[in-house]
Amino acid sequence: MSIYVSDFTSATEWQVIHDDAYGGGHGGTIDPSTVKHTLNMDQTENHNFLVITCPVCDATSTHPVGGGAQPVSVQQMFVTHASANGCPCGQVDASDPDNLAESHVRLQILRMDGPERIQI
Amino acid sequence: MARTNSVNFTGANQFPIASAGTDIFKKEDVQVATKSLDLHTHGAGLGAPVDVSALAAGAIDGSKLTDNTVTSAKIADGTIVAADIADAGITNAKLGPDVARANLLTNGGFEIWQRGNGPLSTNGQYTCDRFALSLVGTDTLSVSRDTANVDIGSTYCAACTFTLGTGAGGTAWYQPLGPDQPQLKGRTLSASVRIKTATANAVRLNFYTNGTGGAMVSSAYHSGSGAYQTLTVTNSIPSDATTFNFAIGFAASCVAYIDNAMLVVGSQPANYAPLHPADDLARCLRYYEILGEGAGEIAVTGYQAAGQPIDATLSYHVRKAVTPTITKNGAWGVLNCGQPGTNGGYVNSVVLRITATASGTTSAVNNAGGANVTIEANP
Numbered sequence: 025m026s027i028y029v030s031d032f033t034s035a036t037e038w039q040v041i042h043d044d045a046y047g048g049g050h051g052g053t054i055d056p057s058t059v060k061h062t063l064n065m066d067q068t069e070n071h072n073f074l075v076i077t078c079p080v081c082d083a084t085s086t087h088p089v090g091g092g093a094q095p096v097s098v099q100q101m102f103v104t105h106a107s108a109n110g111c112p113c114g115q116v117d118a119s120d121p122d123n124l125a126e127s128h129v130r131l132q133i134l135r136m137d138g139p140e141r142i143q144i
Numbered sequence: 145m146a147r148t149n150s151v152n153f154t155g156a157n158q159f160p161i162a163s164a165g166t167d168i169f170k171k172e173d174v175q176v177a178t179k180s181l182d183l184h185t186h187g188a189g190l191g192a193p194v195d196v197s198a199l200a201a202g203a204i205d206g207s208k209l210t211d212n213t214v215t216s217a218k219i220a221d222g223t224i225v226a227a228d229i230a231d232a233g234i235t236n237a238k239l240g241p242d243v244a245r246a247n248l249l250t251n252g253g254f255e256i257w258q259r260g261n262g263p264l265s266t267n268g269q270y271t272c273d274r275f276a277l278s279l280v281g282t283d284t285l286s287v288s289r290d291t292a293n294v295d296i297g298s299t300y301c302a303a304c305t306f307t308l309g310t311g312a313g314g315t316a317w318y319q320p321l322g323p324d325q326p327q328l329k330g331r332t333l334s335a336s337v338r339i340k341t342a343t344a345n346a347v348r349l350n351f352y353t354n355g356t357g358g359a360m361v362s363s364a365y366h367s368g369s370g371a372y373q374t375l376t377v378t379n380s381i382p383s384d385a386t387t388f389n390f391a392i393g394f395a396a397s398c399v400a401y402i403d404n405a406m407l408v409v410g411s412q413p414a415n416y417a418p419l420h421p422a423d424d425l426a427r428c429l430r431y432y433e434i435l436g437e438g439a440g441e442i443a444v445t446g447y448q449a450a451g452q453p454i455d456a457t458l459s460y461h462v463r464k465a466v467t468p469t470i471t472k473n474g475a476w477g478v479l480n481c482g483q484p485g486t487n488g489g490y491v492n493s494v495v496l497r498i499t500a501t502a503s504g505t506t507s508a509v510n511n512a513g514g515a516n517v518t519i520e521a522n523p
Binding site for chain 1: 259260264266268269270323386453455466467468469470471472473474475483485486487488489513514518520521522523
């Protein structure tokens with residue numbers, strides 16, 4: 025199912041699982057600051073995608089804000105990421121209330137996969 | 145000889161018969177006989193029963209039969225022809241389980257295991273394609289591909305090893321239907337699955353739906369005979385349902401083999417009817433696929449200035465149900481760049497990106513085992 029966050033433990037530590045890894049599933053701990061947005065051709069960050077790296081095998085999963093393989097976990101990851109760092113589009117600042125980040129992510133999900141996709 | 149009485153006319157209609165020349169003859173003999181003859185119907189006491197062999201062939205038409213009295217025992221087997229049945233006259237309720245119908249499940253035969261053969265046991269994890277684990281409490285459930293215990297006509301089945309903890313029957317191995325098959329709302333659906341286990345009251349089918357009036361309906365448990373049995377369940381999906389899942393539920397520690405699942409519209413379950421392998425796989429690819437299964441299948445090469453990207457679009461075999469997650473696995477062979485990444489996946493394709501370390505030829509190739517790209521969309 026890709027690499028996804030199974031536990032948003034703290035601001036400095038997330039537990040992740042890579043359950044369909046080559047040779048068998050595994051998991052570990054990552055620093056949330058290593059989770060980054062993808063880059064557009066002009067090298068600006070794309071707020072619709074986040075990349076998470078497996079701490080065991082260095083595989084990378086690029087998750088869409090709609091949720092992709094694991095909608096609940098991925099959508100929550102976008103909210104948590106935007107709450108902590110703001111959004112590169114400029115609509116959400118790191119200092120804004122958390123519910124603004126959630127509203128922004130909901131809007132992104134709606135635009136990407138439609139309203140029935142929202143699971144947070 | 146003595147006078148005798150009629151035997152087929154009895155009671156008030158019985159008449160005497162003078163059968164010998166020495167018998168006395170009374171005029172009442174004729175009076176009673178003619179009165180009885182006038183009443184003759186072949187009914188009880190009014191004459192001999194009808195000899196059906198004396199009736200001409202085809203002499204009795206349907207109007208002589210009482211409505212709604214002809215039963216199956218009066219109809220010779222194998223004599224009803226199609227013309228005897230009114231157009232559109234056979235309802236779903238009259239269908240037998242061996243009438244093949246369209247299977248609404250993805251990977252109902254459990255033949256496709258793109259994520260690996262297991263054992264797979266993480267809560268929420270997809271195992272064979274489109275069937276996921278839902279573990280409750282301290283229950284554990286491990287699913288593996290199996291060839292030794294398959295049902296008739298099957299290549300693979302799922303071997304499920306379940307240990308009951310505190311789940312109280314809530315643990316399930318399920319296929320979500322609601323998010324991606326909204327056209328099933330407002331319909332009655334029936335499922336059948338072949339299950340083999342030696343533990344009684346351990347495995348059954350659960351069909352859950354939310355929405356107005358929606359509820360979970362369960363089949364009977366497998367008897368624990370150790371042989372394959374067909375379990376069935378029927379449920380109606382409310383038109384306002386948002387979540388409806390078909391599941392195999394586990395309520396007692398056991399090893400169970402699951403094979404040949406079928407989900408059809410209507411109140412009558414159907415036996416499993418296999419799809420053509422191409423169609424079977426195509427359904428699975430809507431949700432998960434692997435690009436670069438073979439080493440060297442994906443190669444990106446170009447000449448680029450330092451720090452600049454080279455992008456290559458990889459098209460999927462099948463359009464995805466929702467925007468997917470893209471996972472780059474394994475260590476790829478690279479020249480003048482780091483490991484490839486993506487700039488995000490879309491429902492039809494993904495753009496693979498490598499960035500030149502220095503000006504010059506830059507390339508990446510999946511030339512190692514497990515070096516590939518997986519695309520996964522789980523609505």
